[in-house]
Amino acid sequence: MSTGHISIDLSAVAANWRALDAKTTTETGAVVKADGYGLGAVRVATALAKVGARKFFVAVAEEGAALRKALGDEFEISVFAGHMEGDTQLIHDNALTPILNSVDQIARHMKALPKHRFGVQLDTGMNRLGLEWDDWAAVAEIVLSERPSMVMSHLACADDPDHPMNPYQLDIFHKMTDGITTPRSLSATGGMLLGADYHFDICRPGIGLYGGAPFKDSRPVVRLDLPVIQVRALDAGEVAGYGNSWQAARPSRIATVSAGYADGLLRAMSDKATLWYDDHPCPLVGRVSMDLLTVDVTDLGFDPEALTILGPKQSIDQLADRAGTIGYEILTSLGRRYSRQSVSG
Numbered sequence: 001m002s003t004g005h006i007s008i009d010l011s012a013v014a015a016n017w018r019a020l021d022a023k024t025t026t027e028t029g030a031v032v033k034a035d036g037y038g039l040g041a042v043r044v045a046t047a048l049a050k051v052g053a054r055k056f057f058v059a060v061a062e063e064g065a066a067l068r069k070a071l072g073d074e075f076e077i078s079v080f081a082g083h084m085e086g087d088t089q090l091i092h093d094n095a096l097t098p099i100l101n102s103v104d105q106i107a108r109h110m111k112a113l114p115k116h117r118f119g120v121q122l123d124t125g126m127n128r129l130g131l132e133w134d135d136w137a138a139v140a141e142i143v144l145s146e147r148p149s150m151v152m153s154h155l156a157c158a159d160d161p162d163h164p165m166n167p168y169q170l171d172i173f174h175k176m177t178d179g180i181t182t183p184r185s186l187s188a189t190g191g192m193l194l195g196a197d198y199h200f201d202i203c204r205p206g207i208g209l210y211g212g213a214p215f216k217d218s219r220p221v222v223r224l225d226l227p228v229i230q231v232r233a234l235d236a237g238e239v240a241g242y243g244n245s246w247q248a249a250r251p252s253r254i255a256t257v258s259a260g261y262a263d264g265l266l267r268a269m270s271d272k273a274t275l276w277y278d279d280h281p282c283p284l285v286g287r288v289s290m291d292l293l294t295v296d297v298t299d300l301g302f303d304p305e306a307l308t309i310l311g312p313k314q315s316i317d318q319l320a321d322r323a324g325t326i327g328y329e330i331l332t333s334l335g336r337r338y339s340r341q342s343v344s345g
């Protein structure tokens, strides 16, 4: 087999959900947008349903429709993009709950699907999605009389617990929503770790479920093993890969590994990342190609059949650091060519 292999530890996903849920006294949902952060929305949601998650969140209506078909009727599936032109049929047929973001979306929803469940997002300073203060003041009364599923907002800097934006947004959210009886939701993973003031009625963790920062105590979820296609001996002075960017300083053994930037191993990792054979680090040398990596296995002392790039020795965040990005991007970039298998560890 020449494709890499991803193992997804669903018992770790479930344990992470439980650990986050245990930090609150309110309801914990689960964000499974972007196909469950690249790991498979259906398998993740199915595993989380078994441990008690009842509310799932996706980015767009198409994702919600696919999830509804797999999960059945009993769960709430909310769509962050709200009710877009052309979404009405999908929202109706799949009993999705659009989180309405603007007066236009509210008008579209009320006209197209009166009495169909919806939520509302408010902007508290991130300036990305949601109604601003003036618009909310104008429509709040009529919107709330339709009994929305929730009124929510989103924190811009919650991964940094000391950031002044956190209490600032919290204060605005209070001012916009205090006194209403509709359930309120403010926090994703980062906000859940900021303490009870941030929890309100429903929390919406994503990355923490998948083993990523800022949930430091999370259990790792993904392992990615890559097959070695061949290993060759280089003399000191020989080069490897495109652009001759790496030159052997000593007689070396170089393994050619089957995975590249087309599989989400970003070109920015060139000459920076490390692969592992058990506890032994093997540096990635030269440029990342579309389908191949070259890795220095000289110090291993033997030729490995496969190397590990995500696993016990290297988390999604550690690999992300090497590429100047975040764990979220590593996960959601993981390529379609890999085989994927759920394991229960």
Ligand SMILES: *Cc1c(COP(=O)(O)O)cnc(C)c1O
Binding pocket: 031, 033, 080, 154, 187, 188, 189, 190, 204, 205, 206, 207, 208
């Ligand atoms: C992605 C997202 C989440 C989940 O965020 P994490 O940082 O992955 O926990 C929650 N709410 C909204 C609105 C989002 O866009």
